[in-house]
Amino acid sequence: MIRFILSRLVQAVVALLGVLTVVFFAVHTAGNPVRLLVPQNASAADIARLSHQLGLDRPLVDQYGSFLLNAIHGNFGYSFVQNQPALNIVLSRFPNTVELAAGALVFALALAIPIGILSAVYRGKWVERVLMPVILVGQSMPAFWSGILLILIFAVHWHIFPSSGQGGLRALILPSVTLGSISLATVARMVRGSFLEHLNREYVRTAKAKGASMPRVLIRHVFRNAFLPVLTILGMETANLLGGAVITETIFAWPGVGLLTVQAVQSLDFPVVEAVVLFAATIYILANLAVDLLYGVVDPRLRIQGAD
Amino acid sequence: MRPVGQANVVAEPVLRIEDLSVCVERDGRSNLALSSVSLSISNGEIVGIVGESGCGKTMMALAIMGLMAENCRTVHGSIALQGLEITSLSARSMRSFRGRRMSMIFQEPMVALNPLMRVGRQVEEVLAIHHIGNRSERRRRVRELFAQVGLSGSGFRSRQYPHELSGGMRQRVMIAVALAAEPALLIADEPTTALDATVQAQILDLLLDIRSRLGTSILFVTHDMGVIAEVADRVVVMYAGQVVEVASVQDLFARPGHPYTAGLLGSITAASSVPEGGDLPTIAGRVPSLEEIPLGCAFAPRCAKVQAHCIDNRPQLATLETGHLAACWFPLPSVGDPRTSATSHSEGGK
Ligand SMILES: Nc1ncnc2c1ncn2[C@@H]1O[C@H](COP(=O)(O)OP(=O)(O)OP(=O)(O)O)[C@@H](O)[C@H]1O
Ligand SMILES: [Mg+2]
Numbered sequence: 001m002i003r004f005i006l007s008r009l010v011q012a013v014v015a016l017l018g019v020l021t022v023v024f025f026a027v028h029t030a031g032n033p034v035r036l037l038v039p040q041n042a043s044a045a046d047i048a049r050l051s052h053q054l055g056l057d058r059p060l061v062d063q064y065g066s067f068l069l070n071a072i073h074g075n076f077g078y079s080f081v082q083n084q085p086a087l088n089i090v091l092s093r094f095p096n097t098v099e100l101a102a103g104a105l106v107f108a109l110a111l112a113i114p115i116g117i118l119s120a121v122y123r124g125k126w127v128e129r130v131l132m133p134v135i136l137v138g139q140s141m142p143a144f145w146s147g148i149l150l151i152l153i154f155a156v157h158w159h160i161f162p163s164s165g166q167g168g169l170r171a172l173i174l175p176s177v178t179l180g181s182i183s184l185a186t187v188a189r190m191v192r193g194s195f196l197e198h199l200n201r202e203y204v205r206t207a208k209a210k211g212a213s214m215p216r217v218l219i220r221h222v223f224r225n226a227f228l229p230v231l232t233i234l235g236m237e238t239a240n241l242l243g244g245a246v247i248t249e250t251i252f253a254w255p256g257v258g259l260l261t262v263q264a265v266q267s268l269d270f271p272v273v274e275a276v277v278l279f280a281a282t283i284y285i286l287a288n289l290a291v292d293l294l295y296g297v298v299d300p301r302l303r304i305q306g307a308d
Numbered sequence: 309m310r311p312v313g314q315a316n317v318v319a320e321p322v323l324r325i326e327d328l329s330v331c332v333e334r335d336g337r338s339n340l341a342l343s344s345v346s347l348s349i350s351n352g353e354i355v356g357i358v359g360e361s362g363c364g365k366t367m368m369a370l371a372i373m374g375l376m377a378e379n380c381r382t383v384h385g386s387i388a389l390q391g392l393e394i395t396s397l398s399a400r401s402m403r404s405f406r407g408r409r410m411s412m413i414f415q416e417p418m419v420a421l422n423p424l425m426r427v428g429r430q431v432e433e434v435l436a437i438h439h440i441g442n443r444s445e446r447r448r449r450v451r452e453l454f455a456q457v458g459l460s461g462s463g464f465r466s467r468q469y470p471h472e473l474s475g476g477m478r479q480r481v482m483i484a485v486a487l488a489a490e491p492a493l494l495i496a497d498e499p500t501t502a503l504d505a506t507v508q509a510q511i512l513d514l515l516l517d518i519r520s521r522l523g524t525s526i527l528f529v530t531h532d533m534g535v536i537a538e539v540a541d542r543v544v545v546m547y548a549g550q551v552v553e554v555a556s557v558q559d560l561f562a563r564p565g566h567p568y569t570a571g572l573l574g575s576i577t578a579a580s581s582v583p584e585g586g587d588l589p590t591i592a593g594r595v596p597s598l599e600e601i602p603l604g605c606a607f608a609p610r611c612a613k614v615q616a617h618c619i620d621n622r623p624q625l626a627t628l629e630t631g632h633l634a635a636c637w638f639p640l641p642s643v644g645d646p647r648t649s650a651t652s653h654s655e656g657g658k
Contacts, residue, residue: 201419202414202416202419202420203419203420203421203422203423205375205414205420206414206420206421206422206482206485207422207433208375208406209373209375209406209407209411209412209486210406210407210411210433210434210437210485211403211404211405211406211407211408211434211437211438212403212407212433212437213403216437220425220433221422221425224424225422225423225424298424299423299424300423300424300469300471301423301469301471
């Protein structure tokens with residue numbers, strides 16, 4: 001078990017170094033942020049002085065070296081725009097993103113699991129014919145479209161929910177639905193596929209031969225087995241949501257990591273962009289590690305011998 | 309122990325199937341997977357069902373259990389369990405019979421158990437489903453069952469998961485599951501096919517032991533005549549969804565009446581003389597798919613003794629001697645002097 005976690009940690013470090021490298025060079029070839037920071041009428045000397053202050057006049061490889069060294073210490077430098085350490089800015093936005101991600105996940109799972117199970121159990125019956133379009137609509141509507149549609153209907157027309165900003169459960173609902181409906185479709189399809197496969201397994205026939213009712217077969221036997229592959233997808237969805245939902249947060253002016261990303265990219269705020277990307281990558285890796293460990297909990301076949 | 313102890317029920321077979329036909333729907337067409345199948349099993353009897361792959365053996369087993377796939381339907385006939393007609397039962401009553409009055413074990417012990425559930429709980433579940441005993445009584449019964457199927461000691465624990473057990477041990481767990489509620493009928497669908505020879509022999513011994521100790525009737529499905537010889541009292545030979553011969557195991561091996569049976573027997577006698585790895589001699593040709601089953605004698609296209617009459621006319625089961633029936637227009641003559649069978653599991657002709 002320890003060896004497994006260690007090897008995964010080594011993999012994680014290598015992956016993060018790769019991410020850091022890519023993001024550094026991508027950002028530093030994107031443009032010169034100094035031109036966005038100085039007034040329109042700034043002189044060439046002003047620009048040179050600011051460049052020097054920000055360390056942007058040093059050779060790229062040199063900058064890369066100190067960037068890596070600092071990044072390892074969790075130091076991405078100060079934001080060019082706000083006078084604060086970049087990582088602090090990201091971390092301060094994170095709770096908002098967690099709130100939205102949780103809302104989206106709760107919405108998605110609450111619908112996706114029953115929809116997936118029902119459309120597998122009632123395959124080819126009217127139940128499935130009613131439920132499948134729901135999944136399809138969720139999957140084919142881009143967030144910028146469904147989000148704006150929801151705002152028009154529920155905020156502008158009916159005044160049930162606020163159209164933007166954060167604060168309380170009411171403000172959370174529209175963004176959660178917008179963001180969650182994409183995961184809803186993915187998870188529901190996955191649940192449906194996995195249940196369909198498992199309903200034909202031999203152990204299900206054994207359970208029926210014992211005299212088990214369909215609900216019992218589903219709950220006691222199929223659910224845990226069929227949920228294993230769903231777990232992987234769920235880990236990835238969670239990681240995606242926690243990394244910041246760029247479009248949804250922008251539409252609803254939700255002050256999370258996604259909105260921060262957009263703002264930082266627009267203003268070429270290198271340290272913040274770098275911190276955001278590294279943060280998202282870390283979340284992703286941690287979520288996948290969590291899923292792997294969870295697999296071991298759910299599936300005794302994966303438990304390493306001697307661990308129990 | 310079982311509710312069927314009364315003297316007046318003795319004559320009633322545990323299972324009686326009469327004229328059963330099952331239809332399979334596929335690609336908009338429907339075909340008969342079982343046609344006019346009849347068979348009966350008495351108390352404590354082991355009846356073997358034998359036939360090549362695709363003859364409808366599993367279909368018959370699943371029809372009895374009421375577990376056929378959705379595209380299969382009983383179109384005619386009756387299945388009576390302990391005298392009670394079950395083809396017309398509600399799903400709910402059928403569930404209360406499954407696992408309780410009749411149970412089934414399957415071919416692949418590797419996949420027949422739930423991989424995420426401890427084996428003890430898989431056995432206990434049968435008792436829970438049928439509301440037998442309270443929790444501690446059920447636990448005790450599970451331990452008792454594991455001992456009964458030879459699973460106590462040797463490092464076995466009921467807290468283990470299926471993947472921690474060998475194939476033979478898993479099949480023993482399956483047998484414990486099947487026996488938990490003391491059913492009158494146990495259907496075993498090729499329970500030893502996936503196991504190696506020594507383990508196979510152990511499992512067969514276990515089933516024989518269970519029959520003699522508990523008096524359980526067993527419907528034993530196999531394609532292996534050698535296994536039939538070891539366990540069965542009576543044999544039902546199936547071909548293309550039909551019963552082609554019924555006889556006591558002694559009569560069948562001594563005087564097969566149907567050329568198909570003779571062919572099956574020929575392949576085992578030949579098998580013992582075939583070098584390791586050599587091909588088994590089999591009956592030429594293959595089992596027809598459901599769409600291809602001929603209108604006359606289903607076996608005619610593969611039969612060495614076929615005659616013009618066989619092509620267009622389907623033979624019915626007819627008595628050759630007491631308790632020995634074959635569906636053939638030209639049954640094989642018995643070799644030498646046609647003695648009457650010494651055994652008396654006589655079900656009689658129809
Ligand atoms: N659900 C189904 N849909 C369509 N055809 C089926 C279905 N189940 C079985 N069949 C067909 O019915 C016939 C009998 O199948 P069955 O499984 O009963 O054979 P079997 O005698 O048990 O063979 P085996 O020794 O391979 O287990 C085969 O031709 C098979 O293809
Ligand atoms: Mg079969």
